[in-house]
Amino acid sequence: xxxxxxxxxxxxxxxxxxxxxEIQSGDFTCDLPSHKGDAECRNLFLNIYDEAMIRRxxxxxxxxxxxxxxxxxxxxxxxxxxxxxxxxxxxxxxPISPDNRLLDTRFSETIFTPFREFCELAGDKKDPCxxxxxxxxxxxxxDPKAHFTAEKPQLPGQKKPGLGALVxxxxxxxxxxxxxxxxxxxxxxxxxxxxxxxxxxxMFVNPxxxxxxxxxxxxxxxxxxxxxxxxxxxxxxxxRETGAPEKYIPSEQVLPLSDRLMEHFTSRKYADDVxxxxxxxxxxxxxxxxxxxxxxxxxxxxxxDA
Numbered sequence: 001x002x003x004x005x006x007x008x009x010x011x012x013x014x015x016x017x018x019x020x021x022e023i024q025s026g027d028f029t030c031d032l033p034s035h036k037g038d039a040e041c042r043n044l045f046l047n048i049y050d051e052a053m054i055r056r057x058x059x060x061x062x063x064x065x066x067x068x069x070x071x072x073x074x075x076x077x078x079x080x081x082x083x084x085x086x087x088x089x090x091x092x093x094x095p096i097s098p099d100n101r102l103l104d105t106r107f108s109e110t111i112f113t114p115f116r117e118f119c120e121l122a123g124d125k126k127d128p129c130x131x132x133x134x135x136x137x138x139x140x141x142x143d144p145k146a147h148f149t150a151e152k153p154q155l156p157g158q159k160k161p162g163l164g165a166l167v168x169x170x171x172x173x174x175x176x177x178x179x180x181x182x183x184x185x186x187x188x189x190x191x192x193x194x195x196x197x198x199x200x201x202x203m204f205v206n207p208x209x210x211x212x213x214x215x216x217x218x219x220x221x222x223x224x225x226x227x228x229x230x231x232x233x234x235x236x237x238x239x240r241e242t243g244a245p246e247k248y249i250p251s252e253q254v255l256p257l258s259d260r261l262m263e264h265f266t267s268r269k270y271a272d273d274v275x276x277x278x279x280x281x282x283x284x285x286x287x288x289x290x291x292x293x294x295x296x297x298x299x300x301x302x303x304x305d306a
Contacts, residue, residue, distance in 0.1 A: 042081045045089045046107060046134070048179055051077045054089065057175055063168035067093075070143070070163070072102060085109065086137065099144055102163060106138040112186060114205055114252075131261055133254075134180060136187040141165045156229050156306030157191050170201055177257050185255040191306075192216075192248040193229040202253040207270045209251045211277025219283040231285055233306050234293035240282030 044050055049057070054077055058064040067075065072093040080088045090096075091103035112131040119129035146161035148154045154161075173185060187202065189195035195202075195213060204210040220228050220237070231237035235245035256262040264270060297306075 043079050044081070045079045046087050046176065046180060047081075049079075051079060054079070057172065058168075061168055061171040061175060063165065063172065066165060066168055067102065067163070071145070075102075093144070101144065102142060103165075104138065104140045104142075105136075108135045108137055109133065109182070110135050110186070112183075112252075131183040131258075132181075133184055133186040134176075134182050136185055139169065139187075141169060153226050154303040155191070155193055155226055156233050156303060159304045166197060170198075173201070173255060177255070180257070183256070183258040183261040185257070187253055188250050189253060190250055191229060192232045193225050195248070195250075195253065196225060196228070198253065202255050203265050205252045205254055205264075207273035208277050209249070210270075211274040212281055214274065214278045215281040216283055218278075220285060223285060223287065227285075227287060227290065230294045231287070231290050234290050234297060236286045236290040236293060238284055238286070240284045246283065 045054060055064070055075075058067075058075075064075070067073075074094045076092045076094070076096055078088075078090040078092065078096055082088070086106050086108045089103070089105045089107075090101060092100045093102055094100045110133050112133045113129070114131075141163040142160040143163050144160060148161055152161060177185070185202075187198070189198070196217065199213055199217070204213065216228075219240075220231075223231075228237070232246065232248050235247070237246045238244060239246060254261065254265075256265060
C-alpha cells in the first residue's frame with residue numbers, strides 16, 4: 001500500500017515542462033488576476049483548453065467514441081470562467097439545454113494547508129505547509145435518454161442514470177494533470193459511493209479515513225455499490241464489534257501530481273497508520289433490513305434527495 005506505483009496519474013515531471021511551455025508561449029496570461037475576466041480567458045477551461053483542444057482530448061482518451069456508440073453525435077461544448085474563478089466545462093448533445101446535458105464540471109483552485117503531521121510526512125518543515133490544488137467542486141455525467149432499471153438502480157443523490165463514463169473521466173483527469181502546474185486534485189465526496197468510485201486514483205489525506213475505506217471495501221466485497229450506498233443511508237452497515245451504525249464522514253481525497261505531495265502518501269508513517277485502521281476495523285451488513293428500510297424510506301422521500 002505504501003509503495004509508489006507508476007501510473008498515468010503520477011505526473012510530477014510535467015510541472016517543469018509546463019512552466020517552460022507557458023513562459024515560451026505566453027499562455028500564463030490568463031492566470032494573472034487582471035486578465036481572468038477577459039473574454040478570451042473566460043473561454044479557456046482551467047486557463048489552458050479551448051473548445052477545439054477539449055474535443056481533441058475527448059477523442060484521444062476514447063470518450064468521444066464512447067459517446068458516439070451511445071448515440072450522442074451532436075456534441076456541443078460550453079466553457080466558462082466565472083468572476084469567482086470557478087472554471088466550468090459542460091458537454092451537451094444537440095442544443096445547449098439542461099435537458100441535453102451529458103457532462104457538467106466545475107473546477108476551482110485553492111491553497112491547501114493540511115494538518116501538521118501531513119506537512120512533516122511531506123518533508124515540509126514550514127507551519128503550515130501549502131499545496132496548490134485544483135478543487136473538483138462538481139463533476140457529473142448523465143445520460144438524458146436513459147432510465148433507471150432493476151439492473152442499474154438509482155443511487156442516493158443521483159438524478160439521472162450515468163453515462164458509463166467513469167473510466168473516461170479518470171483518463172481526462174490524467175491528461176489534465178499533465179498540463180497543469182499544480183500539486184494535485186482535491187475533492188470531497190458527499191456520498192460514500194462517490195468516494196468508493198474514485199478510490200483507485202484518489203487517496204484520503206487522513207490515513208485513518210483511507211484505512212476505513214479500505215476495510216469497507218474488504219468487508220463489503222460481495223455487495224453491489226448500490227447496496228452499500230443504501231446501507232449507509234438506512235444505517236444498516238454497522239461496526240462489527242460494537243454494532244453501532246456507520247456514518248460516512250466526508251473528508252479530503254487527493255489525486256497527487258507533484259513529488260512533494262506524493263511523498264505523504266508513499267511514506268512509511270502513512271502506510272502504518274492506514275494499516276492500523278484497516279486491521280482493526282470491521283463491518284457487518286444486514287442487507288435484508290436494508291431492503292426493508294429502503295422501501296420505507298423511498299415511500300416518503302426521493303432518491304435524489306438522499
